[in-house]
Amino acid sequence: MPVPAAKQPSTESQTAVADLATELTEAGIEDVLTELDNELVGLTPVKTRIREIAALLLVERVRRKLGLSSEPPTLHMSFTGNPGTGKTTVALRMADILHRLGFVRKGHLISVTRDDLVGQYIGHTAPKTKEILKRAMGGVLFIDEAYYLYRAENERDYGQEAIEILLQVMENQREDLVVILAGYADRMEKFFRSNPGFRSRIAHHLDFPDYADGELLAIGELILAKQNYKLSDSGREALARYITARKQQPHFSNARSIRNALDRARLRQANRIVRSAADLKITSETLITIDAPDLLASRVFGQDATANSPLSDETESTFD
Numbered sequence: 001m002p003v004p005a006a007k008q009p010s011t012e013s014q015t016a017v018a019d020l021a022t023e024l025t026e027a028g029i030e031d032v033l034t035e036l037d038n039e040l041v042g043l044t045p046v047k048t049r050i051r052e053i054a055a056l057l058l059v060e061r062v063r064r065k066l067g068l069s070s071e072p073p074t075l076h077m078s079f080t081g082n083p084g085t086g087k088t089t090v091a092l093r094m095a096d097i098l099h100r101l102g103f104v105r106k107g108h109l110i111s112v113t114r115d116d117l118v119g120q121y122i123g124h125t126a127p128k129t130k131e132i133l134k135r136a137m138g139g140v141l142f143i144d145e146a147y148y149l150y151r152a153e154n155e156r157d158y159g160q161e162a163i164e165i166l167l168q169v170m171e172n173q174r175e176d177l178v179v180i181l182a183g184y185a186d187r188m189e190k191f192f193r194s195n196p197g198f199r200s201r202i203a204h205h206l207d208f209p210d211y212a213d214g215e216l217l218a219i220g221e222l223i224l225a226k227q228n229y230k231l232s233d234s235g236r237e238a239l240a241r242y243i244t245a246r247k248q249q250p251h252f253s254n255a256r257s258i259r260n261a262l263d264r265a266r267l268r269q270a271n272r273i274v275r276s277a278a279d280l281k282i283t284s285e286t287l288i289t290i291d292a293p294d295l296l297a298s299r300v301f302g303q304d305a306t307a308n309s310p311l312s313d314e315t316e317s318t319f320d
């Protein structure tokens with residue numbers, strides 16, 4: 001972590017710098033950041049921002065110890081980006097960082113949407129929202145597609161009640177709860193415009209870009225490696241072709257589409273192996289390899305490609 005060691009002359013500031021280095025090691029922050037770099041493909045701007053935030057928190061922690069700050073810092077964040085760009089994954093790591101640095105007691109993450117917070121009937125919303133907040137205390141409350149809390153067309157919508165409770169807790173209990181609002185960038189921007197109270201309580205905005213084709217391929221290989229699978233050379237080519245084709249189709253959701261595609265590819269691979277069990281000597285190489293046909297049978301490639309596949313009649317609602 002690039003925390004520059006200041007070259008100040010006084011003993012007092014030298015003590016502080018020494019503390020910073022100790023804090024850094026003790027909190028194990030460098031490990032989390034290295035893991036973040038290694039286990040998540042791409043996301044360079046996000047990773048840079050997280051390092052900056054971690055540095056800020058670390059300094060804040062030392063300042064607190066030296067009695068240089070008293071107010072609890074505002075740590076609420078917004079994560080904007082298209083589906084499958086890694087927002088939830090990064091939020092989990094952020095919860096870990098906040099916990100290691102002592103900004104939340106427990107470091108767990110509760111992920112919710114409007115339906116978890118807002119009731120259907122009068123009087124149901126406040127208890128629902130409060131119950132979620134109680135569970136999230138000491139950790140991170142991740143509100144996915146947060147803008148659904150606000151319905152401009154209906155001023156008596158129960159979402160408003162949840163918003164008011166959230167705003168209050170975000171202000172008054174910020175030493176014990178970090179709220180992350182997530183969703184599409186444009187809708188979030190609109191939401192903030194109608195609800196300036198939220199914007200003013202958000203300290204860090206992180207934007208998650210769409211992945212490039214090469215990044216999606218690398219993500220695919222990483223996902224498979226974690227499951228003890230790998231792509232054959234032709235399998236890798238097939239996945240690259242898959243990515244190009246899949247992006248043209250509806251409901252594409254970045255890394256999630258890749259994960260779904262690979263789940264189905266593993267299904268086809270298993271089927272292929274079982275069908276050929278009689279005349280194929282099954283080695284561990286056979287069992288760990290995803291080959292081109294396992295991917296090319298996807299309906300992403302159209303009717304012709306799937307005609308001969310036993311799994312061509314997929315009924316999933318997605319195109320993966």
Ligand SMILES: Nc1ncnc2c1ncn2[C@@H]1O[C@H](COP(=O)(O)OP(=O)(O)O)[C@@H](O)[C@H]1O
Pocket residue numbers: 039040041042043081082083084085086087088089090219222255256259
């Ligand atoms: N940069 C990345 N590297 C590796 N895997 C990723 C990356 N981004 C996302 N994934 C994987 O893609 C899936 C969807 O990511 P997620 O964090 O749920 O996205 P979002 O919350 O933005 O919709 C998860 O299985 C996650 O592990």
Ligand SMILES: [Mg+2]
Pocket residue numbers: 087088089144
């Ligand atoms: Mg998510």
